[in-house]
Amino acid sequence: MQAIRVNELRKTFPAGGRLRRRDAVEAVAGISFSVAAGERLAYIGPNGAGKSTSIKMLTGILHPTSGEATVLGIVPWRRRRELAARIGTLFGQRSQLWYQLTPRQTFGLLARIYGVSRADEASRVASLGELLDATELFDQPVRSLSLGQRMRCELVASMLHEPEVLFLDEPTIGLDLVAKTRFRDLIVRINEQRGTTILLTSHDVSDIEQVARRVIVINHGRLIYDDRVSRMRRTLLGTKVLDVRFADPPAAVEVEGAVLEKLTGSGAKLVVDTTQRPIRAVLDDLLERYEVVDISVADPPLEEIVSHIYTRPL
Amino acid sequence: MRAVLTTMRTALADGWANRRSFGFQVLLMVVNDVTWVLFWALFFNRVGTVRGWNPDDVYVLFSVLLVAAGIAIGLLANSRRIGQLAADGELDETLVLPIEPLPHILTKRIDAANVGDLMFGPVLFVFAGHPTPERVAVFVLGSLAGTVALVGFLVFCGALTLFVGGRGEQGDLGFNAILIFASYPLDLFGGATKVLLFTAVPAAFVTGLPAQLVRDFDAQRAALLILVAAGFALLGWVTFSLGLRRYSSGSLWSR
Amino acid sequence: MRPYLAGFNRGLRGAVVAPGDLTVRMTFLVIVVLVMAALWSAAVEANGGSIEGYTRDSLLWYVMAAQVAVIAVRPRTVEEVGEEIGSGTVAVQMLLPVSVAGLRMSIEAGEAAARLAAALVVGGAATWMLAGPPPSAAGLAMAVPACALGAAANIASQHAFGGIAFWLLDAKSTWFVYQKLVFIPGGMLIPLELLPGGLEAVARVLPFATMAYVPGRLASGHAEPELLAWQAAWLVALVGVALAVYAAGQRRLEVLGG
Numbered sequence: 032m033q034a035i036r037v038n039e040l041r042k043t044f045p046a047g048g049r050l051r052r053r054d055a056v057e058a059v060a061g062i063s064f065s066v067a068a069g070e071r072l073a074y075i076g077p078n079g080a081g082k083s084t085s086i087k088m089l090t091g092i093l094h095p096t097s098g099e100a101t102v103l104g105i106v107p108w109r110r111r112r113e114l115a116a117r118i119g120t121l122f123g124q125r126s127q128l129w130y131q132l133t134p135r136q137t138f139g140l141l142a143r144i145y146g147v148s149r150a151d152e153a154s155r156v157a158s159l160g161e162l163l164d165a166t167e168l169f170d171q172p173v174r175s176l177s178l179g180q181r182m183r184c185e186l187v188a189s190m191l192h193e194p195e196v197l198f199l200d201e202p203t204i205g206l207d208l209v210a211k212t213r214f215r216d217l218i219v220r221i222n223e224q225r226g227t228t229i230l231l232t233s234h235d236v237s238d239i240e241q242v243a244r245r246v247i248v249i250n251h252g253r254l255i256y257d258d259r260v261s262r263m264r265r266t267l268l269g270t271k272v273l274d275v276r277f278a279d280p281p282a283a284v285e286v287e288g289a290v291l292e293k294l295t296g297s298g299a300k301l302v303v304d305t306t307q308r309p310i311r312a313v314l315d316d317l318l319e320r321y322e323v324v325d326i327s328v329a330d331p332p333l334e335e336i337v338s339h340i341y342t343r344p345l
Numbered sequence: 346m347r348a349v350l351t352t353m354r355t356a357l358a359d360g361w362a363n364r365r366s367f368g369f370q371v372l373l374m375v376v377n378d379v380t381w382v383l384f385w386a387l388f389f390n391r392v393g394t395v396r397g398w399n400p401d402d403v404y405v406l407f408s409v410l411l412v413a414a415g416i417a418i419g420l421l422a423n424s425r426r427i428g429q430l431a432a433d434g435e436l437d438e439t440l441v442l443p444i445e446p447l448p449h450i451l452t453k454r455i456d457a458a459n460v461g462d463l464m465f466g467p468v469l470f471v472f473a474g475h476p477t478p479e480r481v482a483v484f485v486l487g488s489l490a491g492t493v494a495l496v497g498f499l500v501f502c503g504a505l506t507l508f509v510g511g512r513g514e515q516g517d518l519g520f521n522a523i524l525i526f527a528s529y530p531l532d533l534f535g536g537a538t539k540v541l542l543f544t545a546v547p548a549a550f551v552t553g554l555p556a557q558l559v560r561d562f563d564a565q566r567a568a569l570l571i572l573v574a575a576g577f578a579l580l581g582w583v584t585f586s587l588g589l590r591r592y593s594s595g596s597l598w599s600r
Numbered sequence: 601m602r603p604y605l606a607g608f609n610r611g612l613r614g615a616v617v618a619p620g621d622l623t624v625r626m627t628f629l630v631i632v633v634l635v636m637a638a639l640w641s642a643a644v645e646a647n648g649g650s651i652e653g654y655t656r657d658s659l660l661w662y663v664m665a666a667q668v669a670v671i672a673v674r675p676r677t678v679e680e681v682g683e684e685i686g687s688g689t690v691a692v693q694m695l696l697p698v699s700v701a702g703l704r705m706s707i708e709a710g711e712a713a714a715r716l717a718a719a720l721v722v723g724g725a726a727t728w729m730l731a732g733p734p735p736s737a738a739g740l741a742m743a744v745p746a747c748a749l750g751a752a753a754n755i756a757s758q759h760a761f762g763g764i765a766f767w768l769l770d771a772k773s774t775w776f777v778y779q780k781l782v783f784i785p786g787g788m789l790i791p792l793e794l795l796p797g798g799l800e801a802v803a804r805v806l807p808f809a810t811m812a813y814v815p816g817r818l819a820s821g822h823a824e825p826e827l828l829a830w831q832a833a834w835l836v837a838l839v840g841v842a843l844a845v846y847a848a849g850q851r852r853l854e855v856l857g858g
C-alpha cells in the first residue's frame with residue numbers, strides 16, 4: 032500500500048513583490064515518486080531546492096500549481112482537515128509548543144484538537160515519554176528547555192494522535208552533534224516500533240546515514256536521485272577508502288589502482304577506484320609489499336557522494 | 346467548538362504565565378482609558394451639550410468601543426495580525442491541524458493590554474451609562490454586534506494580503522482610522538464623512554449605531570446593525586478561505 | 601558638534617527615505633484634523649460662536665499646529681529608550697566617544713524635522729480648506745518655529761522619562777501614559793484655557809504645554825512672543841535633564857557592571 036503518491040507535482044510562485052521586482056519562481060518543477068507504508072525516506076537537497084515546498088503541498092498547506100498527489104489515499108489540499116487527523120508534522124523552524132507553558136499543557140490542547148480522549152491522552156503521553164526519553168521534561172516550561180529537549184517534546188506532540196505518516200522538515204537544524212544523533216535515533220525507534228511512515232527533509236547529509244533507508248535528492252525543484260541508501264553508495268562512486276597502519280611507516284606507498292591521499296607518521300589513507308581495479312587485488316598487493324599492522328576499508332563519506340550528485344549533469 | 350475554547354484557555358494561560366507583566370499592562374491600559382474619560386469630562390464641563398449629546402451618551406459610546414476593541418484586539422489579538430501572519434508563513438502551524446483554521450488563529454493569541462479595555466468598558470457603562478435591564482441588554486448585544494463587525498473587517502483587510510501581498514499595513518491604517526472615528530458620536534460628522542463611516546471605515550457599525558440604539562432603541566436599526574455585522578463576518582471568512590489557496594507560507598525565502 | 605549634526609542628518613534622511621511611514625502619519629493627521637474640525641465646530645456652535653476667545657476657525661488652526669508638533673515625534677521613544685537600557689544595548693552605545701543621549705536625540709530630531717515639514721504642508725493645506733486663512737499671519741509665522749521647539753522638547757522629555765529605566769528596568773506600555781500627559785496637560789486635545797482653573801494652572805507649570813499648547817496658541821492667532829521664550833527655556837532644561845539622567849545611569853552601570 033503506497034502511503035504517498037506524487038505525480039508531476041509543480042509549484043510556481045507568481046511574480047510580484049515590491050515594484051514587481053521578483054520574477055516568478057518555480058519552486059517545484061514537476062516531481063514524481065511514491066513512498067510505501069512504513070518506509071523511512073530522506074528528502075535531501077541544498078537550500079532553496081524545493082524540499083519545504085514539497086512537504087507543504089503534501090501536508091495541505093500549499094496548493095500546487097499543477098500535478099497530483101495523494102497521502103493515505105487523500106488529496107492533501109482538497110481534504111486537508113481529514114488528512115491532518117492522520118498525519119503528523121514537525122517543522123524544525125516552527126514550534127507547536129506554547130513557549131510559556133509546559134509541554135504537557137500543549138499536549139492537552141492538541142489532544143482536544145485531535146479528538147483524543149483524556150484517557151488515551153494520558154496513556155499515549157506516558158508511553159511516548161518513555162519511548163523518547165522525555166518524561167522528565169513534560170512539566171517544565173518550554174522556555175526553560177534546551178533546543179534538543181524541546182525537539183524531543185515536539186516529537187511527542189506530533190505523535191500524540193498516532194499518525195500513520197510523520198513529516199519532518201529540517202528537524203535537526205540548530206542541534207549540536209550529540210542531540211542530532213539522539214534525535215535521529217528516536218525517529219528510527221518510532222518507525223520500528225509503530226510502523227509510522229517517515230518522510231524527513233534535510234540539507235544535512237548525516238540524516239541519511241542514520242535515519243533513512245531510501246533517499247530522494249532534489250535540486251532546483253527537480254528530483255535528481257531516488258534510490259536505496261545502500262545502493263547509492265555502491266553505484267554512484269565506485270570508490271573505497273583504505274585506512275592503513277604500518278609497523279614501520281614507509282617513505283612512499285605505491286600500489287597499482289590506489290591513489291595515495293595522505294601519508295603520516297602513523298599510516299596512510301588510500302583511495303581506490305574499484306571500477307579500475309578490484310579491491311581484492313589492491314589489498315593483496317598492499318599486504319604483500321608492506322608490513323601492514325591494521326587496515327580498514329570504508330565507503331567514502333556521504334557528503335562527497337551527495338555533492339557529486341548535485342553537480343553531475345541532469 | 347471545543348477546540349476553540351481550549352485554544353483560548355491555553356492562550357490565557359500562556360499570557361498569565363507572566364503574571365506581573367500581564368497585570369501591569371492591564372493596569373496601564375485602564376489608566377489610559379480613564380484619561381479619555383477625563384478628556385470627555387473636561388470637554389463637556391466647558392462646552393456643555395453638543396448636538397444633543399451629553400457626557401453620559403459619550404461614555405456609553407466609549408464603553409461600546411472598549412468592549413469591541415477589547416475583544417477584537419485583546420482576546421482575539423490575531424485579528425489585526427492576519428496580514429503579518431500570512432506574509433511570514435505563520436499560518437502553517439494552524440493549517441496542519443484538523444480544524445477550521447480561522448477560529449483557531451483568532452483565539453490563539455491574547456494581548457494583555459487590550460484585555461484591560463475589555464475590563465474597563467462594562468465598568469464605565471455601569472457607572473455612567475444609567476444601566477437599566479433594557480439598556481444593559483441593548484449594550485451587550487450592540488457591543489457584540491460591533492465586535493463582530495470589527496473582527497470581520499480586520500480579517501478581511503488582513504486576508505487581502507494573501508491576494509495583493511504586503512504585510513497588512515493597509516489593515517493597520519484602516520483599524521486605527523476606525524478607532525479614531527469610533528471614539529466620537531456619529532452625529533458630529535456631516536454628509537460625506539458620515540457615508541464613509543458606514544462603508545469603507547465602518548466605525549458607524551462598531552460603535553456609532555450600537556451607542557445610538559442604547560440611547561434610543563428601534564428594531565429597524567437594530568436589524569440593520571446585526572445584518573451588517575454578519576455581513577462583515579461573512580466577508581472576512583470568505584476572503585480568508587479563498588486567500589488560503591494562494592498562501593505561499595513564507596516559502597519565498599526558504600524553499 | 602559634528603557627530604550630532606551627522607546624527608541629525610542621518611535621522612532626516614532616514615525619515616525621507618521611508619515614504620510609507622510618512623504617508624501613514626500624514627493620513628492620520630488629515631483624519632484627526634477632520635474629526636477635530638467636526639468636534640470643535642459642534643462645540644462652538646453650541647456655545648454661541650466662541651469659547652474662551654477661540655472661534656471655530658481659530659480653534660481649527662490651534663488643533664492643526666498642536667497636532668503637527670506632536671505627530672512629528674515618535675510616541676514610543678520612551679519605551680524604546682527603556683528597552684535599550686533594560687536590554688543592555690545602551691552599554692554598547694556608550695562605548696562611542698560621544699554622548700549617547702545627545703546622539704540619540706539628534707537622530708530623532710532629524711527624523712522629526714522631516715515629518716514636521718511634511719505635516720506642516722499637509723496639515724496647513726487641510727486646515728486652510730476647512731477654516732480659511734490663519735487668523736494671524738504673525739501667529740502662524742511664530743507657530744512654525746514653535747512646532748519645532750515643541751517637538752524637540754518632546755524628544756528630550758521622552759529621553760529623560762525613558763532614562764528612568766536605568767533604575768526601574770521595565771518601561772513597556774509606559775509610553776501610553778506619557779502620551780496622555782501630552783494630550784491633556786499638554787493641550788493637544790483641548791486648549792488649556794478650556795480647562796478648569798486648578799488644572800489649567802498645573803498644566804502651565806508642567807513642560808508638556810510647550811509641546812502642543814504653545815504652537816497651537818500661536819497658530820490660533822494669539823501672537824504672544826513670550827510663549828516662544830517659555831518653550832526655549834523648557835527645551836534647555838529638558839535636554840539638561842535627559843543628559844543628566846543618562847550620565848547618572850552610565851555611572852550606575854559602570855558600578856554595577858551593565
